[in-house]
Amino acid sequence: MNAPxxxxxxxxTGSALLTNAVGLHARPSVKLTQLAKTFSSVISVAxxxxxxxxxxxxxVKIMRVKAPKGTTLYFEASGDDAADAIVALVDLVxxxxxxxDGDDHG
Amino acid sequence: xxxxxxxxxxxxxxxxxxPVVRLVEQKAHRVSSGDPAREADDLKxxxxxxxxSISALADRAEGEAAxxxxxxxxxxxDDALSETAFQSIASGNAADQAWRHAxxxxxxxxxxxxxxxxRARSADLEDIRDTxxxxxxxxxxxxxxxPGAIIAARDLAPSRFLSVDWSRGGAILLSExxxxxxxxxxxxxxxxxxxxxxxEIPDSASSLILVDGALGQVIVxxxxxxxxxxxxxxxxxxxxxxxxxxxxxxxxxxxxxxxISVLINIAGVEDLAHLDPNICxxxxxxxxxxxxxxxxxxxxxxxxxKAYRQxxxxxxxxxxxxxxxxxxxxxxxxxxxxxxxxxxxxxxxGVRLSLQxxxxxxxxxxxxxxxxxxGQLKVMVPMxxxxxELDEVRALFHEEYESLxxxxxxxxxxxxxxxxxxxxxxxxxxxxxxxFFSIGSNDLVQYTxxxxxxxxxxxxxxxxxxxxxxxxxxxVTAHGEKSGCDVSLCGDAGGDPELIPLLxxxxxxxxxxxxxxxxxxxxxxxxxxxxxAGAGHG
Numbered sequence: 027m028n029a030p031x032x033x034x035x036x037x038x039t040g041s042a043l044l045t046n047a048v049g050l051h052a053r054p055s056v057k058l059t060q061l062a063k064t065f066s067s068v069i070s071v072a073x074x075x076x077x078x079x080x081x082x083x084x085x086v087k088i089m090r091v092k093a094p095k096g097t098t099l100y101f102e103a104s105g106d107d108a109a110d111a112i113v114a115l116v117d118l119v120x121x122x123x124x125x126x127d128g129d130d131h132g
Numbered sequence: 133x134x135x136x137x138x139x140x141x142x143x144x145x146x147x148x149x150x151p152v153v154r155l156v157e158q159k160a161h162r163v164s165s166g167d168p169a170r171e172a173d174d175l176k177x178x179x180x181x182x183x184x185s186i187s188a189l190a191d192r193a194e195g196e197a198a199x200x201x202x203x204x205x206x207x208x209x210d211d212a213l214s215e216t217a218f219q220s221i222a223s224g225n226a227a228d229q230a231w232r233h234a235x236x237x238x239x240x241x242x243x244x245x246x247x248x249x250x251r252a253r254s255a256d257l258e259d260i261r262d263t264x265x266x267x268x269x270x271x272x273x274x275x276x277x278x279p280g281a282i283i284a285a286r287d288l289a290p291s292r293f294l295s296v297d298w299s300r301g302g303a304i305l306l307s308e309x310x311x312x313x314x315x316x317x318x319x320x321x322x323x324x325x326x327x328x329x330x331x332e333i334p335d336s337a338s339s340l341i342l343v344d345g346a347l348g349q350v351i352v353x354x355x356x357x358x359x360x361x362x363x364x365x366x367x368x369x370x371x372x373x374x375x376x377x378x379x380x381x382x383x384x385x386x387x388x389x390x391x392i393s394v395l396i397n398i399a400g401v402e403d404l405a406h407l408d409p410n411i412c413x414x415x416x417x418x419x420x421x422x423x424x425x426x427x428x429x430x431x432x433x434x435x436x437x438k439a440y441r442q443x444x445x446x447x448x449x450x451x452x453x454x455x456x457x458x459x460x461x462x463x464x465x466x467x468x469x470x471x472x473x474x475x476x477x478x479x480x481x482g483v484r485l486s487l488q489x490x491x492x493x494x495x496x497x498x499x500x501x502x503x504x505x506x507g508q509l510k511v512m513v514p515m516x517x518x519x520x521e522l523d524e525v526r527a528l529f530h531e532e533y534e535s536l537x538x539x540x541x542x543x544x545x546x547x548x549x550x551x552x553x554x555x556x557x558x559x560x561x562x563x564x565x566x567x568f569f570s571i572g573s574n575d576l577v578q579y580t581x582x583x584x585x586x587x588x589x590x591x592x593x594x595x596x597x598x599x600x601x602x603x604x605x606x607x608v609t610a611h612g613e614k615s616g617c618d619v620s621l622c623g624d625a626g627g628d629p630e631l632i633p634l635l636x637x638x639x640x641x642x643x644x645x646x647x648x649x650x651x652x653x654x655x656x657x658x659x660x661x662x663x664x665a666g667a668g669h670g
Contacts, residue, residue: 051250
C-alpha cells in the first residue's frame with residue numbers, strides 16, 4: 027500500500043467517473059499509464075478518496091484493481107507538471123479513453 | 133471408433149474439417165546455477181529477450197492484434213510484474229521457479245475475478261509467462277502447426293495464434309477458454325472458427341474432426357453420411373453467408389407478407405458486445421446457467437442484477453426473455469445439481485431443481501425483479517411439466533416482489549411464461565396459466581423421440597421433422613392463437629434454414645436463434661411462402 031506522495035507544495039487532485047462499458051480494462055489501463063508516463067510528476071490513482079493509492083504509471087498495479095464501470099477514479103499528482111497531468115488524466119477518463127462504445131474488449 | 137459429438141460455446145463462427153493437432157503444455161527443465169546473482173541476471177535477460185520477440189510480433193501486427201501485443205509489452209515492461217520473482221530469487225529460488233510462481237499468483241488474481249472480461253485477460257498473462265520461460269529455457273521447441281490445422285488445446289495464447297498461418301483455413305477447439313478472450317477476438321477478426329468450453333477433447337489426433345463454429349458443435353470420427361452432409365452445408369454456407377449478411381438488419385417478412393419476429397439466444401452480456409440491436413426483435417433466450425458456471429461459487433444477487441440490467445438496457449424497447457436457472461441434464465453445476473442421478477435428463481433439472489433449491493432460486497428472482505424496471509423483461513421457466521410448478525414459481529415472484537417493495541426497493545413484476553419442452557406440457561398446454569409460451573425445440577425433440585442429440589448412434593432419430601414433434605408444436609401455436617398468448621421457439625431449429633419453413637407452416641411467428649445465424653434465418657423466412665391451408669393466419 028503506497029502512501030500519497032508528499033511534496034513541498036500540496037498535491038493536485040482530481041476525479042472522474044469510469045463510464046466505458048467494462049471499466050478500467052486492458053486497453054484503457056495501457057492508455058492511462060502511457061499518458062501518466064509523459065509527465066515528470068509522481069502520479070497516483072485510487073478508487074476511494076481515502077486510498078489505497080496506486081502508481082498511475084504501473085499497468086500491472088492498475089489492472090490488479092479491476093475497477094468496473096461506475097467506479098470513481100481519484101488522481102493525485104505532485105511535481106512541476108502536476109496540474110497539467112491531472113487535467114489530462116481526468117480528460118482521458120471522461121473521453122472514455124477514446125473507446126468505441128460497446129467495444130471495450132481490449 | 134464410433135461417431136462422437138461434442139458441444140461447446142461458440143466463440144467464432146465458420147466451418148472446418150480435418151485432422152487435429154493437439155497442443156500440450158510443455159514442461160522444460162533448467163538446472164539452477166544456485167547463485168542468486170546469476171539467476172537474477174538470467175531472468176533479466178529472458179525478460180529483455182521476451183520484450184524483443186513480442187515487439188517483433190507487434191511490428192508485423194495490425195489492429196486488434198497490435199493492441200493485444202501492446203498490452204503484453206506494457207505489462208512486461210512494468211517492474212511491478214517481476215518484483216516478487218526477483219525477491220524470491222534473492223531468497224535462494226531458481227529463476228524459472230521464481231518467475232513461474234510470481235506469474236501464476238498474478239494469473240490467479242485475474243482468474244478469480246467475477247468479471248469475465250478480466251478473467252479472459254489471464255490468457256495474456258499466461259502468454260507473457262510462457263514467452264519469458266521459453267527464453268529462460270532457451271527452448272522454443274513449440275510444436276509447429278501446419279497451415280489449415282484444427283488446433284485442440286486447453287487454452288491458446290494470442291502470440292501462439294498469431295504465429296500460425298490461417299490463410300488455408302483451420303479452427304480452434306479449446307477445452308477451457310472464453311468467447312471474450314483476446315484469442316477469440318482475433319479468431320473472429322480472421323474468420324477462424326473457434327469453440328470454447330468443450331471439456332475433455334478425446335484423444336483421437338489421427339481421426340477426422342468436423343467443426344461448426346456457429347453452433348459450437350464438434351463431430352469426432354464422423355460417419356461417411358455425416359461427413360458428406362457436413363461438406364455440403366459447408367460449401368453452401370459461403371454463398372449463403374454472403375446473401376444472409378445483407379439481410380441481418382432488415383425485417384423478416386415472408387413472400388406473402390407475414391412479418392416474423394427474429395430474436396437472439398445469448399448466454400451472457402459479453403455476447404452482446406459486438407452486436408447491433410437492430411439485427412433482432414429482442415432477446416428470445418438468455419441462458420442464465422453460464423452466469424453460474426463461471427467464477428467461484430454461485431453468482432450473488434448484485435452480479436445477476438447487473439448482468440440482467442445490462443441486457444435489458446442493450447435491448448431498449450425490445451423484449452428480453454430471461455430463462456430461470458436451467459441446470460441439470462447436460463448442464464451440471466458444481467455444488468448445485470444432483471450428482472450421480474441414474475438418468476439426469478429425466479431427473480432433477482430446470483424448474484424441478486429451482487423449486488428444491490429455493491435459497492438459490494430466490495436470489496435469482498430478486499435480481500430479476502430489480503432488473504425489470506430497466507426494460508421489457510419476460511421471465512421464462514424451463515422444464516415445466518404440471519401447472520402447479522408454474523403457479524409455485526409465480527407465487528415466489530409475488531412473495532419476493534412484496535418484500536422488496538416493502539423495503540423500498542425499485543421493482544417491477546415481469547411477465548412469467550413457460551418453456552414447452554416436455555411433451556406432456558405440449559399436449560396439455562391449455563391447462564397452464566402462462567403469460568407466454570416458448571418452445572424449447574432441442575429438448576422437445578429429444579423427449580418426444582426418446583433419442584439424445586449427443587449420442588451419435590441415435591442422433592438421426594432426434595429429428596424435428598418427425599410428424600409427432602410438428603404436431604406438438606401445432607398444438608401450442610393453435611392454443612396461443614386462440615388464447616392470445618405469444619408463442620415463440622428457441623432452440624437450434626430456430627436458426628436452421630432447412631427447418632424454418634416447417635416451423636412457420638406449424639404456426640410459429642417468432643423464432644430465436646444464435647446471433648450469428650440471424651442473417652440465415654431471415655434469408656430462409658424471406659424465401660418462404662405459406663402453403664394454402666396455413667396461409668394468412670399470422
